[in-house]
Amino acid sequence: MNKIYxxxxxxxxxxxxKTKTLNRCKPKVRMKYIPQLVAACLVLFTFxxxxxxxxxxxxxxxxxxxxVNPSIGLSLNQFKRVISVDTYNDDAVEVVEGLDLKGKKYSxxxxxxxxAENLLGYDVSAAxxxxxxxxxxxxxxxxxxxxxxxxxxxxxxxxxxxxxKAMEYNISPGKYYLIEQIVQYGGTIDxxxxxxxxxxxxxxxxYTGESYSxxxxxxxxxxxxxxxxxxxxxxxxxxxxxxxxxxxNGAGSGMGNGNGTGQGSGHxxxx
Amino acid sequence: xxxxxxxxxxxxKYADTVNRICYLNMKNQYDSEDIFQNVFLRYMTKAxxxxxDNHEKAWIIRVTINLCKDSFKNFFRRxxxxxxxxxxxxxxxxxxxxxxxxxxxxxxxxxxxxxxLFYYEQYSAVEISSLLHKNVNxxxxxxxxxxxxxxxxxxxxxxE
Numbered sequence: 001m002n003k004i005y006x007x008x009x010x011x012x013x014x015x016x017x018k019t020k021t022l023n024r025c026k027p028k029v030r031m032k033y034i035p036q037l038v039a040a041c042l043v044l045f046t047f048x049x050x051x052x053x054x055x056x057x058x059x060x061x062x063x064x065x066x067x068v069n070p071s072i073g074l075s076l077n078q079f080k081r082v083i084s085v086d087t088y089n090d091d092a093v094e095v096v097e098g099l100d101l102k103g104k105k106y107s108x109x110x111x112x113x114x115x116a117e118n119l120l121g122y123d124v125s126a127a128x129x130x131x132x133x134x135x136x137x138x139x140x141x142x143x144x145x146x147x148x149x150x151x152x153x154x155x156x157x158x159x160x161x162x163x164x165k166a167m168e169y170n171i172s173p174g175k176y177y178l179i180e181q182i183v184q185y186g187g188t189i190d191x192x193x194x195x196x197x198x199x200x201x202x203x204x205x206x207y208t209g210e211s212y213s214x215x216x217x218x219x220x221x222x223x224x225x226x227x228x229x230x231x232x233x234x235x236x237x238x239x240x241x242x243x244x245x246x247x248x249n250g251a252g253s254g255m256g257n258g259n260g261t262g263q264g265s266g267h268x269x270x271x
Numbered sequence: 272x273x274x275x276x277x278x279x280x281x282x283x284k285y286a287d288t289v290n291r292i293c294y295l296n297m298k299n300q301y302d303s304e305d306i307f308q309n310v311f312l313r314y315m316t317k318a319x320x321x322x323x324d325n326h327e328k329a330w331i332i333r334v335t336i337n338l339c340k341d342s343f344k345n346f347f348r349r350x351x352x353x354x355x356x357x358x359x360x361x362x363x364x365x366x367x368x369x370x371x372x373x374x375x376x377x378x379x380x381x382x383x384x385x386x387x388l389f390y391y392e393q394y395s396a397v398e399i400s401s402l403l404h405k406n407v408n409x410x411x412x413x414x415x416x417x418x419x420x421x422x423x424x425x426x427x428x429x430x431e
Contacts, residue, residue, distance in 0.1 A: 002430050004375065004390040004421075007368035011294055013286035013307065021286075021308045025278045025315045 058083060062133035062142060063163050064106060065172035066113055067197045068122045070095045073163075073172050074109055080142070082109045088172045095120060107145050114150060125152040128197060128212075130174030132158050154212075169193050178204065178212060273315045282311055285331045291391070292332065295376060295383055296339035306338050313338070329402050332392070336384055336403070374424045382417035385410055390430070 073086035166176035
């Protein structure tokens with residue numbers, strides 16, 4: 001054995017050094033890791049919070065269907081912005097074409113749709129607007145806003161979920177709701193699915209003897225503009241004033257010989 | 272991250288080896304102990320999976336040598352003078368070989384490490400070349416020059 005081996009073989013690590021080293025190697029949360037821990041917590045909170053916001057912004061909180069004859073559905077998120085647009089007939093496709101509705105506030109989207117329908121010659125004043133939200137407050141808010149935008153439209157609000165049932169027939173919830181009212185008097189849903197809104201309203205009138213008005217059918221609450229039949233006061237020229245009859249209270253003007261049809265707007269009460 | 276049991280086992284197994292290399296390369300006991308602890312800290316946090324014991328030992332030796340080299344990048348350590356002979360040496364009835372250790376320590380850094388690895392750890396020049404990531408011919412050159420220097424310092428019989 002050479003002297004170099006012998007010389008180095010005499011060197012040993014002391015027990016004290018081993019113990020000190022072992023203590024230093026004990027796994028523990030050291031101060032230097034605290035910034036990393038804080039950063040990790042922040043990332044976690046951001047992730048969780050971000051997921052919440054993402055969920056709120058992509059999950060449907062309300063649905064508005066607009067039926068003139070073009071039948072369009074707007075799906076809204078919790079922030080009342082449009083997350084998707086459904087078209088239920090060819091006319092709707094034509095209207096929506098060229099409109100950029102996604103991400104818009106619902107009131108702006110409704111404005112855009114009505115403007116486009118006007119340009120295409122549809123009578124938006126006869127629109128049936130159906131709102132189905134996940135809370136009464138949300139329904140109310142959307143209802144009040146749209147009512148200001150189009151006071152003559154017929155608004156109905158529901159907390160019941162008609163959308164899913166309507167989807168089975170590929171029609172808008174608003175149309176589905178009207179058909180549901182009709183089938184109470186006769187026929188089946190399938191018979192009416194392909195009819196236009198105007199035709200359905202006419203059928204409804206024939207059955208009930210009164211024009212279709214969402215005000216009559218609100219299940220939860222019914223602030224809305226309503227069409228009322230009115231008695232006209234003839235003055236020879238056919239202009240008259242009429243008082244709203246039905247659930248809607250409104251003043252209207254009528255054309256005719258004494259008996260006229262008046263259009264009125266007013267707040268209806270829950271039936 | 273290694274477990275506490277694994278660390279305990281590794282410290283017991285390689286403490287002397289690490290301590291010898293630290294002794295060989297460091298100029299004082301304080302720095303030597305510092306490097307010693309850092310080697311095992313690094314083992315705890317960064318050690319890869321080893322193929323076998325030889326692989327593990329080679330990793331420990333290489334890390335120790337590298338940490339010693341790195342420590343000399345520090346100005347204060349580079350300029351601190353040699354203090355001591357290690358405490359854990361020699362009972363009186365043995366031949367005092369401190370002059371041999373001192374002679375090896377005086378060799379240039381690369382030379383003293385290859386001498387230690389060759390004569391104490393019994394690695395071949397090829398193994399040393401792979402351990403230190405150097406050309407094998409370089410190792411032969413270093414070994415040969417280091418042996419000559421030691422013979423000049425200590426006499427011809429030192430390596431026998």
